[in-house]
Amino acid sequence: MYTKNINTHLIEIQDYFKAAISVDCVIFGFDENELKVLLIESDLKEFKGKWSLLGDIMHPDEDIETAAYRVLRERTGLDGVYMEQVQAFGGINRHPAGRVITIAYYSLVNIQHVELKTHSNELHWHAVKDIRQMAFDHKEILGTCLERLQHKVIEQPVGFNLLPKKFSLRELQNLYEAILDVKLDRRNFRKKFFAMDYLIDLNEEEQEVRHRPAKLYKFNQEKFDKQHKKSLGF
Amino acid sequence: MYTKNINTHLIEIQDYFKAAISVDCVIFGFDENELKVLLIESDLKEFKGKWSLLGDIMHPDEDIETAAYRVLRERTGLDGVYMEQVQAFGGINRHPAGRVITIAYYSLVNIQHVELKTHSNELHWHAVKDIRQMAFDHKEILGTCLERLQHKVIEQPVGFNLLPKKFSLRELQNLYEAILDVKLDRRNFRKKFFAMDYLIDLNEEEQEVRHRPAKLYKFNQEKFDKQHKKSLGF
DNA sequence: ACAAAAGTGTTTGACATACACCCATGC
């Protein structure tokens, strides 16, 4: 028995250059105390009326991550935001047009910074927990990305990317409760974040609330980056 | 500005079906108290004498995971072993033959069960920590897979897949020390595993050691599966 | 008897959990 191997035998490859690669972006936002995701209405007849992730075919001259950032930029106008590759999805019949393998990314954006392009009125933010059906295998992709985010957010303070620069501890807690779908104890939550020591007290307060205003903080990104570099052994 | 989107606009896709998808398997084994990985010598002129992961082009009629299992089976004769997708690698020039996106998997095998095929004398087990250079971007892929394994092994007891059915606690500890590249306290390690309660005492002992023989255990896979199902909400 | 590794318990500190009251503001 002879085993073909792309890494050792080149000649036979050309027959195989027939697949398409796409990227699909799970763009998370946070608003009204809910985790949201940006979706577009599919206009494929196969998925009429269903919602779809934002994706595109990867161009021949860009690498995968570049394609994912391009999709994000084209749809939200944002650049340089938090993004992480999750995994590839490649079921044989996942796309009606042929064999399309998609690489899923999720990104965390400040929903206030997103200005939906005027030509994109078919774009909408959806509460993640209310989503029932989606086009393609996008429900599965969304589920996998959400799980990854849940894991990530308890390991590293990436949640700040979903918040405005200035935020109260209540907002931060609401965020974590929305992502993890749990209720958290307020005092213990505060203790944990103060102990982490990534919060900078801005000596400002909430405005226009009809109760005692909360103090505002910002995330100490520089300190986090520095400490994280260290832990990576640089 | 108009944004092409594979999920909504089909007509333009055909131009893009020109990429190849491959799978690359990081096949981990454990022997002589070292974490090993199964590699093949590359015979591409570009990578003469360099070592390469085991991979192959995905066939048009199989999904990605099937392709990965096929590579594993063809190279090791093994089936149904532990495997996990890690992520896609798709740098523009990562493959000399053209645009090849590869999906990386790692798998954990009992190295004693692997019978290297006779036609595969170019296959060798390498100690992970001794590997310097590899063909393609395989060093990066290996590194990413190792990190994923390190994460996984502290969350779930997947390490058993690397050991013989019967093992001593010393072997188990050596395994964890090799994977995580740390020294562990023997008493705390034993405590932790006994507390997990996934070890079945076989009432057998090591043979032919020139010191007090250790007791042998096996992993209670059924119990683990049952508890894990529960935690997934089934 | 000696070498070599197996086996075992206790103490300590750190961290997560649970829980209730006073405070500042707008109305």
Next chain:
DNA sequence: GCATGGGTGTATGTCAAACACTTTTGT
């Protein structure tokens, strides 16, 4: 003054870390 959420501390349990001596076997 009342409704609303902001802000705080303590007690308890759980878990990880540190640490040294006895036991069993082969030679």
